[in-house]
Amino acid sequence: MWYKQLSAFCLPSPPSAALLEAALMTAPHMPPAGLDWFNEGFALPQPFSDGLVFDADGCLGFALKREEKVLPAAVIREQVQKQVDKIEREEARTVGRKEKQELKQQIIDDLLPRTLTRSSRTNGLIAGNWLLIDTASAPKAEKLLTHLRQALGGLDAELLRTKESPRSLMTKWLLAGEAGGSFELGDSAVLIGGGDNAPRVKIDRSDLTREDVVRHVKNGLDVWEMGLVWRDRLYFTLTADFALKRINYLDVLTQEAEVGDDAASLAYATQTLMAAALTEVLDELAELAGGLEGVR
Template identity: 45%
Template sequence: MTWFNNATLFRLTDAPDAIRLSEALAKRPFQPCMGLDWFSEGWVAPAIHLEEPVFATRGHMLVSLLREDKVLPPAVIRKAVDALVAEIEAKELRKVGRKERLALKDQVTDDLLPRAFAKPSRVPALMAGGWLIADTGSAPRAEALVSKLREALPPFPAALPRTQIVPRTAMTDWLAAGEAPGAFELDEDAVLKDGSENGAEVRVSRINLTSDEIRQHIATGKQATKLGLIWNEKIRFQLTDTLQLKRIQWLGVLQDEASQAGDDRESLFEATFILMSEELGELVEALVEALGGLEDSQARPGAVSTTPAPMPVMSTP
């Protein structure tokens, strides 16, 4: 089990049934890029020792979307087109025009694409406690994962969370006060940006965020768009103004705890997943609370359960 490095959050208004979801994703498996396809994506088992596309235990689920992109650099296409143009001009003693050159580019692309290198990438995601958490710092890739879930099991009601206090305002206030709320503490890195259209941006790293230098930047109107935080002395991460968690570092105490679950692959995988999903879920709930809670439309009574619903365990026999 690989610990998540990033977290893009979605609020689930209804937890999907693990068995139904597994059956739906199994109908949309990953297929490698073929022929003239630029990319291909589909669902795979979350780990090599698993067979089903959904791993579920203790009310937590794990899925994995695999994407394959053809790598065909523009420079390679341009070089091939230039060689073909030179051959035509030398053989036919004429100048190749712009329209013909564009047609040659399409021809070259179609010739090269089936032989192009395919680059794979995965986006794992866990679901628990009313949250979908995707292990990616890319908003488009996270949205693509949710779209594929909706295709497999419509309507799949997941939405970006909206908090009472926007992250940029809260992070700036925390820096101005010299401390973060609750179990959070300021780390040593931040990005501050002027609010004007072409405002200056200041990046600081390995610096005391309670220093006068930081307060001076805030006094001149800059706001925090990214802030390094440590939660409960267990998880270090960067919070962004879009409510993403990036550069997550799981401090030693958690990894030591997971490693004590057993020596075999299956036991270690399950223990790591449970520990990671529970800790990450608690962090997200604490973070939302620090941001004043969710907006009423996402936090109305009965809209979202913050207690994981019981689900069957699904793993390889």
Template identity: 55%
Template sequence: MWFKQISFYPLNKNKLPDLETLAVKLAEAQFAPCSGLDWFSEGFSSPVSFSPESVFPADYTWRVTLKKEEKVLPAGVIRDILDERVAEIQNTEARNVGRKEKQELKEQITDDLLPRSFTRSSQTQAVFDIKHGYLFVNNASATKAENMLTKLREALGGLEAGLPHTKQSPGSLMTGWLLQGAAEGGFELDSDCELKGTGDVAPVVKVSKQDLTADEVVQHVKNGKTVTQLGLVWREQIAFVLTQDFTLKRIRYLDVLQEEAEGHGDDAASMAFASQILMTESLSTMLEELAGYLGGWQD
């Protein structure tokens, strides 16, 4: 259950619900399949396959899952049926079909087809770290991460969580590290970055699988570009790409963490329990160290 991309929110640790309350509230907001003329349905479901519970706790970490089901009704299907209806009216009634009538026909066709349409489902997972005070959402999309936060707030009647703000911006720190040719503390430069220039049509340079200390890479910064994404490795445990929006992408958990998780057992429950704790502890510790280089968290 290793999250591969992350948006995160600092939490007010003193105002978090207890585990029992969280489980009850999410069960009350449980997912139910689409019905009738509903285009989609969204609610919380079990985060693990081996338990029906709405929360999977592992020590001080609690995992939850938001499930969404959407009906799929291809526009081409509606258009073909609409064309047939319009042609039938024109032939049998010898008159043209106006725009307003076409729109009414389209809505009727959609309502007729919707109960018989296909559905597709998706899931977004999140983990509460109640020791360090973070909510990790397994998605780097701001829209999907904010949706998870919104649904949690609706289910719980409120949740004190905010966007991660630091005194120095991630972009400024990343640009400085690339310019000096090295990161600091437990961080090392990896082999990927993205730089952006200025102006109405700002140039973007993407560097992949390359030595980031090379002159041709550093020269981009000297020419006025700023770093918007930077590949980093933390303490030989986690490799990831940090973005200027403070999301983590393309996360890889290196062998030392994977092997430690496997040492706790090979059944699904043991692996899920161990990996959840190891992942969350590592991410929280890493973010605390990173925030230190960014001047600390701001309210």
């Protein structure tokens, strides 16, 4: 499974495969029961997995699953109104607000155990000293990390912070007309100014070295997002908080994963190649931004 977006944490002391498997087994996913609206827990990372950790050459894949009950508000309102109409018709009285609330809760309690559910997954991967999470959403990433810490009884994980901010680094690259290291400028960017009514300029499918684009930055706007190409293997958007969005794995990389005839071989190759590429990208970005800050 190729991650399309990424939040990353530094792991000074990553857990072993055996320790991680044992920890996740204490917090497996279970369907929400009774009057529970949802439940979250760790699920099989691959359809063919026989455990909660998919170990591909030391890259440890896992998944947090959320299953929640679907009970549309319109359905609840309709059932409440039916009860209200019945009471007012049969008892010739008006149903007050408090009684309506009580009827609503009774209906929810009756329907909830029998309603349908929907599920979502957040995938994670431990590769070396990196925790890679398949989301650019900070709350989703923190939720997975919280569940992981609870299962392990604690985990030292730190946000990716560098001596130079990504915003400063990207702004410098745009002014220079080229990116550093193994990176090349892409064709998209988001520029934002300061102040309460900060101007915002979105550039898409355009040359970032154009004079009018550079002029925005010279006039005080900073780069908050920038499309980048890495070694002709990855295209992605780097954000100001060091998340990666819209990751596109170019053919030269995906073709390397097309080995073997079965799903397990493909998943193994995909996970190892993806982990190697993403961790190299993070390592190089951190180095170009002056190195990691505050990591023990």
